[in-house]
Amino acid sequence: MHVIIDLCVVPLGVGVSVSPQIAACQRVIQASGLEHHMHAYGTNIEGSWDEVMAVVKRCHEVVHEMGAPRITTTIKLGTRTDREQSMSDKVESVESRLRDSP
Numbered sequence: 001m002h003v004i005i006d007l008c009v010v011p012l013g014v015g016v017s018v019s020p021q022i023a024a025c026q027r028v029i030q031a032s033g034l035e036h037h038m039h040a041y042g043t044n045i046e047g048s049w050d051e052v053m054a055v056v057k058r059c060h061e062v063v064h065e066m067g068a069p070r071i072t073t074t075i076k077l078g079t080r081t082d083r084e085q086s087m088s089d090k091v092e093s094v095e096s097r098l099r100d101s102p
Contacts, residue, residue: 001048001049001079002046002047002048002049002079002080002084003046003047003048003049003052003077003078003079004044004045004046004077004078004079004085004086004087004090005044005045005046005052005056005075005076005077005078006042006043006044006074006075006076006077007042007043007044007045007056007059007073007074007075008041008042008043008073008074008075009021009022009025009042009059009060009063009071009073010071010072010073010074011063011066011068011070011071012068012069012070012071012072013068013069013070014066014067014068020066021063021066021068024062024063024066025043025059025062025063026038026043027062028055028058028059028062029043029045029055029059032045032047032051032054032055034046034047034051034052034055035047035086035087037087042074044087046086046087049079056073056075060073
């Protein structure tokens with residue numbers, strides 16, 4: 001099953017700045033080869049359910065290995081069975097409507 005997720009991993013107990021842990025998680029996502037887009041409060045990832053969830057698990061493992069005693073993660077996800085749709089398809093659909101109307 002194909003899934004698109006919005007992943008937000010928040011390490012707890014590591015201080016105010018979490019950018020080292022987020023960078024490590026981003027490296028995991030990049031190494032997966034899955035389509036992804038980082039944004040200010042998370043990362044969109046798309047691919048097969050099992051591959052995407054394996055990336056989420058590995059992000060947790062890596063961040064714990066860096067010393068974070070706790071992690072809170074928010075995931076929003078969507079699946080479709082009526083047709084194939086990518087992240088870029090979803091964005092393009094809205095952008096085309098913005099171009100077509102005043």
